[in-house]
Amino acid sequence: MSKLLGVIKAIIGQVYVVDANGAQRLVHEGDRVYSGEEIVTGASGAVSISLPDGKTLDIGRNSHWGEHGLQVSHHPESSAQDIAAAQKAIADGADPTQVLEATAAGNEAPVTLEGGGGGHTLVQLELTGQVVDPTAGFNTKGLGSPNWDINLPIGGVTAGSASVFPPEVQITEFAGNDGFINKSEFHQTHLSGTSNQNHITLTFTDSQKNTFTVTVPVSNGHWNIDTDLGGLVPGNVTVVAIATDVTGRTAESFDHALIDITGPNIDITVDNVTPDNIINYEESRQPQTLIHGSVGGDAKPGDIVTLLVDGNEYTGVVTDPGNGTLTYTIPVLTQGLLNDPNIHATLTSTDDAGNTTIVSTDHHVDNDLYAQNAVTIETVANDDVVNANESRMPTTISGIASGDAKVGDPVTLTIQGKAFQGTVFDDHGQLRYEIVVPSATLKEGANDVQVTLVSHDAVGNEATAVTHRTVVLDTQAHNALTIDDVTTDNTLNRAELYMRNQVISGTVSGEDAKAGDPVLVEINGHQYNGQIIDLGNSTLGYRIAVNAADFANNVAKVDGYMDVKVTVTSHDAVGNLAIATDTHSVHVDNFAENTVHIDIVAGDDLINIKEFLADGGIMQITGTVAGVDAKVGDAVTLALKGGEVIHSVVIALAGGGLGYSIPVN
Numbered sequence: 001m002s003k004l005l006g007v008i009k010a011i012i013g014q015v016y017v018v019d020a021n022g023a024q025r026l027v028h029e030g031d032r033v034y035s036g037e038e039i040v041t042g043a044s045g046a047v048s049i050s051l052p053d054g055k056t057l058d059i060g061r062n063s064h065w066g067e068h069g070l071q072v073s074h075h076p077e078s079s080a081q082d083i084a085a086a087q088k089a090i091a092d093g094a095d096p097t098q099v100l101e102a103t104a105a106g107n108e109a110p111v112t113l114e115g116g117g118g119g120h121t122l123v124q125l126e127l128t129g130q131v132v133d134p135t136a137g138f139n140t141k142g143l144g145s146p147n148w149d150i151n152l153p154i155g156g157v158t159a160g161s162a163s164v165f166p167p168e169v170q171i172t173e174f175a176g177n178d179g180f181i182n183k184s185e186f187h188q189t190h191l192s193g194t195s196n197q198n199h200i201t202l203t204f205t206d207s208q209k210n211t212f213t214v215t216v217p218v219s220n221g222h223w224n225i226d227t228d229l230g231g232l233v234p235g236n237v238t239v240v241a242i243a244t245d246v247t248g249r250t251a252e253s254f255d256h257a258l259i260d261i262t263g264p265n266i267d268i269t270v271d272n273v274t275p276d277n278i279i280n281y282e283e284s285r286q287p288q289t290l291i292h293g294s295v296g297g298d299a300k301p302g303d304i305v306t307l308l309v310d311g312n313e314y315t316g317v318v319t320d321p322g323n324g325t326l327t328y329t330i331p332v333l334t335q336g337l338l339n340d341p342n343i344h345a346t347l348t349s350t351d352d353a354g355n356t357t358i359v360s361t362d363h364h365v366d367n368d369l370y371a372q373n374a375v376t377i378e379t380v381a382n383d384d385v386v387n388a389n390e391s392r393m394p395t396t397i398s399g400i401a402s403g404d405a406k407v408g409d410p411v412t413l414t415i416q417g418k419a420f421q422g423t424v425f426d427d428h429g430q431l432r433y434e435i436v437v438p439s440a441t442l443k444e445g446a447n448d449v450q451v452t453l454v455s456h457d458a459v460g461n462e463a464t465a466v467t468h469r470t471v472v473l474d475t476q477a478h479n480a481l482t483i484d485d486v487t488t489d490n491t492l493n494r495a496e497l498y499m500r501n502q503v504i505s506g507t508v509s510g511e512d513a514k515a516g517d518p519v520l521v522e523i524n525g526h527q528y529n530g531q532i533i534d535l536g537n538s539t540l541g542y543r544i545a546v547n548a549a550d551f552a553n554n555v556a557k558v559d560g561y562m563d564v565k566v567t568v569t570s571h572d573a574v575g576n577l578a579i580a581t582d583t584h585s586v587h588v589d590n591f592a593e594n595t596v597h598i599d600i601v602a603g604d605d606l607i608n609i610k611e612f613l614a615d616g617g618i619m620q621i622t623g624t625v626a627g628v629d630a631k632v633g634d635a636v637t638l639a640l641k642g643g644e645v646i647h648s649v650v651i652a653l654a655g656g657g658l659g660y661s662i663p664v665n
Helices: 076-091 334-339 494-498 609-614
Strands: 004-012 015-018 024-026 032-034 038-041 046-050 056-059 063-066 069-072 125-127 169-174 189-195 199-206 211-217 222-227 235-244 250-259 266-270 288-297 304-309 312-317 326-333 342-350 356-364 373-375 395-403 410-415 418-423 425-427 430-437 445-456 462-473 501-509 518-523 526-531 533-536 539-547 559-571 577-589 595-598 619-626 635-639 645-649 658-664
Touching: 038 046, 056 063, 169 235, 169 250, 189 199, 189 235, 199 222, 211 222, 266 342, 266 356, 288 304, 288 334, 288 342, 304 326, 312 326, 326 334, 373 445, 373 462, 395 410, 395 445, 395 462, 410 430, 418 430, 501 518, 501 559, 518 539, 526 539, 635 658, 645 658
Parallel strands: none
Antiparallel strands: 004 032, 004 046, 015 024, 015 038, 038 063, 046 056, 056 125, 063 069, 169 189, 189 222, 199 211, 199 235, 235 250, 266 288, 288 326, 304 312, 304 342, 342 356, 373 395, 395 430, 410 418, 410 445, 425 430, 445 462, 501 539, 518 526, 518 559, 533 539, 559 577, 595 619, 619 658, 635 645
16 A cells, blocks of 8 residues: 655645656645655746645755655756855754745745855755754754655756656557558557656558547556548558657657558359269268368468358368368268258458458259269270271270169160160279171261160169260261461451451361362452461461451451351372361451440539548549440549549449449549
């Protein structure tokens, strides 16, 4: 418990009490002073204190008094003379405690010290009625208690100097001390700190030199405030706290943070639940099914993923498998997927500033609890074309059986209305079938080959798989060709149409095609002749320059398709004619389209004072963008009266469509 040192009886000027923590308060008559506190008088202050024993202690200007005694500020130029005068007074039998200027309480007139001290007070220590025993070289007679040691400095302290307790201020918290001011903190930013003054000022400055200042009261050495930074722009912001004492001395404390009120841009996808995104009978028997997927954008490891399946929530976190893609894997009850095969996935991500974004997606999984099988037809004769030599021997049709298929399951092969039977067999752990058909079965040209597999699962459910493949019987001379895209994107734009030539190219194949065979190119009624050339690597082809204007002359707007027809004529060794023709569509587009619209500003295109002040003078200029060629990221330029130009980009609007939103000060 603190000990009472005295009660303020009378005051001249301003007098302060400083506690052990450095906090100071202005005292008034009747205030109490306790141990651990110190009375400080300024250049014009004086005070009388009633002591617990009933005595009165008078303290003059520029003094500090507490439970450890009295200290005073002193003029260095007069210190030696004042000390000499005090010692002479003592030697002459005078009481130095009375050799002072007149006290605030109006006690007896001071005795003038000799030595030319300039009239400045060394120490004023008076008691009403009795004299306290101080020690300043030797004890004077009087009361034996209390005693103080008064140390008079010879130099180094200037008379009238300010308090030895300078103003102090410290910012201990600025928006959570994480270096950011997020969207939730932006309009209610918390700051707190300490100071030994009764109030401080805070000045905020943003990256565009916008500032504002607030005054914050200090209570018991602490201050705090929740303030609105809506008038500042996003980016770096600096705050300066300033404390000023009664003499005009100041102390400052600085801090800074980044205003970031934009949440992270994230996305989430759900992968196929099974390789085929179908829960079959075997998979349905598992108590749990792993749901996995990926996240993108600003998502990061540790972000929360929540799955809603059949009314139940399952939670997991984003992980980094080290392959450049962030993923998640969450087990859910398989029965839930059977009850409701929809998966609602939600990703929640918070950036470094504390802004949170939540996105969701849905994924549907199919359930098939019945027997299933599958069958394939492998490539026939290496290229699905049976030539003259191959047609002289039987043709083998083969493939793979899977699913619920098993050894012995029947396989039916149908060609040209004729059926051939076979069965599934085990070929070193793989289920296969092979059926040989007579050479006369295939007809010249394309033949539809159909294979049907019938299987049963363990509980007797029947599954039938049917597949088709086209096999060509070609016993005559033949060739084939391809046509390359005319440009990289197979679209001729305005600039490409202005070019003199475009090259039509492609490859030619077939056992009867050879270098030098004629090639005919037809475009919009125009014909160009060329020939097959050797492209190297055992590949034949052609490259024929055509007039670009044959596609379109750029006189009018064109957005359509133009056919390029190529014909290759070849002969086999015995003179059979083979003509290959192909057509390729080229997109011709010599113009782009977009439109832009400006929304009404402030509801009526008039900004009143209330609307102007609502967001610190910032107005959002918004609008929509349309047109088949407009897209997210396209440049948007806003020109204001006075020549100011603001640049932005096209964004995707929340309700669908494209638009823009530009803040204007």
